[in-house]
Amino acid sequence: MDTNLQPNSTIGGKSYTAVAINCAAKAGEWIKSKIGNFTQLDTKYSMHDLVTEVDKGSERMIRNLVGTHFPHHAFLGEEGVEPGPEAAAKAIRDMGDEEYLWIVDPVDGTTNFVHGFPFYSISIALAHRGQVIVGVVYDPSRDELFVAERGKGAYVHGRAMRVSPEPALSHSLIATGFPADHHVALPANLREIRALAPKVRNLRSGGSAALHLAYVAAGRLSGFWEHNLSAWDIAAGALLVEEAGGRMSDMSGEPYHLGVRNVAATNGSIHDELISELRAANG
Structure with a gap:
């Protein structure tokens, strides 16, 4: 993995970014060794919300590595929270104001991983008093590392992203993701897709929100929206987008924060137009 990051990857004298990169690299290497070799597949919130021992093992590895370097920092990982949107929202309310909070999705795109579809990632963010200051998204399948530090830009393969x-x-x-909630969120998402499909060059749905956000930051996607995401899906990618010159908000256009669950991310130029179409699609 090319972990060359410019500028210097230290904040406040501590190598938070270097630790995040190291965690992502080690977890990614382990995840790749488990492709086609996991033994336990369970559902969480719904039949569309999967978890394997690989998710749990990746999170345990990242938690232990972070704890070795920063034992007094708080840690919020997807697999440490009860399934469902209410539990996820409560977790970030309870922990969002910690001085330092690591926010981790150990495998973003578990369904893809289970099916051998190579579009999944590890998402690691560090927030300081509710503001994300480091974001790392790592795609093990392509060995692509996306890194951002607040105020210092966003990078892939060590090169600045725009x-x-x-x-x-x-x-x-434009990309979107299909929500696990098939009662409210999915019907809204399908209305939005129907409204947007004739008005954009094309639509994509890869199945990893963190990678979609990284692709917006890298200029590979013009925009992305999705319902019912959690902080661990978004936090690292949100910083990537912002530091690459893009715009993050909720679906009404209000600024992104850790509690946002319905998210829109764009290159900035199309943001108001996307938000307007999303609003119109749902009346």
Whole structure:
């Protein structure tokens, strides 16, 4: 993995970013060794919300590595929270104001991993008093490391990232994700897809929100929206987007914070147009 990061990856004299990169690299190597070799597959919130021992093992590895370097920091990982949107929202309310909080999705895109579809990632963010200051998203399948530090830019393969230049939805490649809640969120998502599909260049749905956000930051996608995400899905990718010159918000256009669950991310130029279409689609 190319972990060359410019500028210097230290904040306040402590190598938070270096630890995050190391955690992502080690977890990614272990995850790849488990492809096609996991033994336990369970459902969580619904039949569409999967977990394996690989998710749990990856989170345990990251938690232990972080704890070795920063034993007094708080840790919020997906697999340490009860399933369902209410538990996820409560977890971030309870922990969001910690001085230092690591927010981790050990495998974002578990369904893809289970099926051998190579679009999943590890998402690691560090928040300081509710503001994300480090974000790392690692794609083990492509050995791509996306890194951002607040105020210092966003990088992939050690090179600075910038969002795409598309000026309007009609020129844009947009991604979304299908929510596990099939009663409220999925019908809303399908209305939005139906409204947007004729107005954009094309739509994609890869199955990893963290990677979609990294792709917005890298200029590979013009925008992304999804319902019912949790902080561990979004926090690292949100910083990538912002540091690459893009815009993050909720679906009403209000600024992103750790409690946001319905998210929109774009290159900035198309943001207002995307938000307007999402609002119109749901009346």
